[in-house]
Amino acid sequence: MIKSRICEMLGIKYPLFQGGMAWIADASLAAAVSNAGGLGLITSVNTCTEAVREQVRKCREMTARPFGVNIMLQAPNAAEVAAMIVEEGVKVVTTGAGSPVKYMQMWKEAGIKVIPVVPSVAIALKMQAAGADAVVAEGAESGGHVGELHTMPLIPQVVEAIDIPVVAAGGICDGRGAAAAFMLGADAVQLGTRFLTAKECNIHQNYKDKIIEATDISTIVTGKSFGHPVRSLKTPFSKTMARMEADPSVSHEDVLAFGSGALKRAVQEGGLDGSYMAGECAGMVKAIESARTIVEDVILGAEEIIVRVYDSRLLINDNKK
DSSP states (O other): OOOOHHHHHHTOSSSEEEOOOTTTOOHHHHHHHHHTTSBEEEESOSSOHHHHHHHHHHHHHHOSSOEEEEEETTSTTHHHHHHHHHHTTOOEEEEESSOOHHHHHHHHHTTOEEEEEESSHHHHHHHHHHTOSOEEEEOTTSSEEOOSSOHHHHHHHHHHHOSSOEEEESSOOSHHHHHHHHHTTOSEEEESGGGGGBTTOOSOHHHHHHHHHOOTTOEEEEOGGGTOOEEEEOOHHHHHHHHHHHOTTSOHHHHHHHHTTHHHHHHHTOOTTSOOBOOGGGGGOOOOBOHHHHHHHHHHHHHHHHHHHHHHHHHHHHHHO
């Protein structure tokens, strides 16, 4: 069975995280992933801090295994959520959209493992220096907000640059992708898009259907021109947004206003005016399955591939003797 130092650090069976997807990653999904042996994450992007607290408590009722909270540090209530997870005894936090440095001492004193999401070697080094316990190195193949670097070159460079564990994310959907990430030196993998079609994922059925219907060329990145690149499925909404962004007569403020609240609408209403965030691996997702099936398919599939490659190398070496 695949194990890594991050399993021992967090007390999880498998080195697999479920992404803390905004408006999506709730207690139901997080608990299901944790019960399956991975690390489930609850998003802090919700109506208010107390709603996040409610999800934390609900998750604790649904699983006795470790889970965490993902905090978007640019959110207006980030400081409140940062304090709330200490009050609630959450033991793992992942962070994005900003630096967690000002919360690090508070979290460390509470025994919380801090795992920032990073898009580059430079930021990974800064997070290690700040006291992070691990990092999630996320490539541009991922859904939602993306960086410039892609997963295949990003992971080995981050692994070589820092001493703390590296969680690979971006375009990883099955055992093949996980095996590749482990071969690149990652200690764990994080999946988001694959979990969108989990039975325990409480998004609108239209969202799930769009993921299942996706192909290899079904995603688009908008927002690059003003520093907020987001990968989502190609829909009338995202295509309109791309046209607005390319039109010099349309201000960035108007584009941002057009996109405001679009993810929430996709998640809750499933309408044409929603932003269906998804990674490039969406075309590989073809079924609605339980979170346990997904976790085991990814990890056991990776294990099978790694064993096969290892055996093949032994056979090649034997033939050279």
